[in-house]
Amino acid sequence: MDDKDTPRVGAAVRRRRRTLGLTLAAVAERSGLSVPFLSQIENERARPSARSLDRVAEALETTTSRLRAAADSARAVDVVRGAEGDGVRRVVRGRHQLSALEFTGEQDLGREFQHRNDELMYVVEGAAEVEAEGQAYRLERGDTLFLSGGVRHRWRATLPGTRLLLVAVAEHIDATYDSRR
Numbered sequence: 001m002d003d004k005d006t007p008r009v010g011a012a013v014r015r016r017r018r019t020l021g022l023t024l025a026a027v028a029e030r031s032g033l034s035v036p037f038l039s040q041i042e043n044e045r046a047r048p049s050a051r052s053l054d055r056v057a058e059a060l061e062t063t064t065s066r067l068r069a070a071a072d073s074a075r076a077v078d079v080v081r082g083a084e085g086d087g088v089r090r091v092v093r094g095r096h097q098l099s100a101l102e103f104t105g106e107q108d109l110g111r112e113f114q115h116r117n118d119e120l121m122y123v124v125e126g127a128a129e130v131e132a133e134g135q136a137y138r139l140e141r142g143d144t145l146f147l148s149g150g151v152r153h154r155w156r157a158t159l160p161g162t163r164l165l166l167v168a169v170a171e172h173i174d175a176t177y178d179s180r181r
Contacts, residue, residue, distance in 0.1 A: 009053065010044040012070035016060045017042075030059035091165070100167045107164070108156035117169035121145045121155070126162025130155040 017027055024042075028035045033055060040046035041056070048056060050064075057064045080091050088107075091100040102124075121130065123139045130137045130145055132153040139145055147153055149169070157164065 008044055008047065009056075009067045009071040010042045012067045013038075013056060013060065014042040015070065016062060016067070020060060022060075027056070027059045031055040098167055098169060100165065103157070103164045103166065104162070106157050106160055106162065109154070110156075112152055112154045114152045115147075115149060115168060117149045119147045119149075119166065119168040121147075122165040122167070124163035124165055126157060126159040126164075128155055128157050128162060128164050 017024070022030075024035045024038050027033075028038055031038070031052075033052060037046060037052075038056070041048055041052075053064050053067065057067050060067075087104060089102050089104075091102050092098060121128070121139065122144045123141055125141055127138065127140045130139060130153060132145075132147060132151055137145055138158075155164075
C-alpha cells in the first residue's frame with residue numbers, strides 16, 4: 001500500500017476514542033502501541049500500517065472498515081469534478097450530514113417520494129414541475145423549493161437539458177424535530 005492509499009484516520013480515531021471516554025494511555029494499553037504514536041495518528045502526522053490500524057480498531061471496539069468509512073466522512077475538503085452527460089451523479093461523496101445529487105436531462109422518476117429529513121431542490125438549468133402536499137409548483141432556472149421532512153412529493157424535469165440539484169439532510173442523520181424533547 002503506497003502513501004496515497006494509506007488511510008488518514010486520525011479524526012475518526014480521536015472521535016471514537018472520545019466517544020468511548022478513553023484516554024490515549026488507555027488505547028495504548030489496549031492496543032500495545034505507544035501513546036506518542038497514537039497521538040501522531042490522531043493528529044495526521046503518522047499513518048498506521050494495516051496491522052497497527054487493526055490493533056487500534058480492536059482497542060476502540062470497532063473495525064478498520066468502520067474507521068475508514070468514518071475517516072471518509074471526516075474530510076474537511078473534498079472536490080467532486082463535474083461530468084458531462086445525462087443522468088444522476090453524487091456531488092458529495094461519503095456519509096455526511098447532507099446528501100447532494102445532480103439530475104441532468106429529462107428526468108421523470110414516475111413515483112412519489114417521502115423522506116424523513118428536510119430537502120432542498122435548486123434548478124440550475126431548465127425547468128421542473130414538483131407536486132407536493134397536493135399542490136403543483138413550476139420551478140425555473142435559479143428557483144429553489146424547500147420541503148420539510150415527511151412531505152410527500154414527486155417531480156419531473158419539463159425541459160431538455162434540465163439540471164436540478166437536490167440537497168437533503170442525510171437519511172442516516174436523525175434531523176426530525178420533536179417538541180417533547
